[in-house]
Amino acid sequence: DAGITQSPRHKVTETGTPVTLRCHQTENHRYMYWYRQDPGHGLRLIHYSYGVKDTDKGEVSDGYSVSRSKTEDFLLTLESATSSQTSVYFCAISESEGNNEQFFGPGTRLTVL
Amino acid sequence: GQNIDQPTEMTATEGAIVQINCTYQTSGFNGLFWYQQHAGEAPTFLSYNVLDGLEEKGRFSSFLSRSKGYSYLLLKELQMKDSASYLCAVTHHGDSSYKLIFGSGTRLLVRP
Secondary structure: OOOOEEOOEEEOOOOOOEEEEOOOOOOOOEEEEEEEEEEEEEEEEEEEEOOOOEEEOOOOOOEEEEEEEEOEEEEEEEOOHHHHHOEEEEEEEEOOOOOOOOOOOOOEEEEEE | OEEEEOEEEEEEEOOOOOOEEEEEOOOOOOEEEEEEEOOOOOOOOEEEOOOEEEEEOOOOEEEEEOOEEEEEEEOOOOHHHHOOOEEEEEEEOOEEEEEEEEEOOOOEEEEE
């Protein structure tokens, strides 16, 4: 299995508070991704990174920001959490784009009250 | 835009064969993935198709027709542990990057 961890695994927070989720990999893969998974929507890309300090938006990036200061860490921040951001968040990594499979972390279940 | 369709749920019997279909409409198509996801767990890679035809890997096979925007995942000799969601995802090449676009997944229930 790819060495990819996420922390925390579960979090409950209140509307309006900032939240940061961490993704850590030991595979030295260049590409890292943050997805959210909601019933009826499948996995949707929030942001991704193609190298240290290189990030770009996905299809559902509003209300989220990311940072990647080291190859192994990719942080997702909810600047002011809302109930619509209650979801399961998955981090993924890949060696390259295109035809390379993505390896997923175990997920973080976030509840915003 | 991009659109991926797959059935929401399917039920099959242990030992049988099941086919899960996926149709897609997308510009910049570059390949199609199938992932398996057990409840409460992360998706795991099953197969990748970029050319037309059938790719076989043990009990699982995946087929792609690029001209028809169609793929299927075939599971043979079903086992109870195959009860899971199966996610179809297409690689979309837009602007200067590739992204994976996922369908909503097909939940498969295998009954004894």
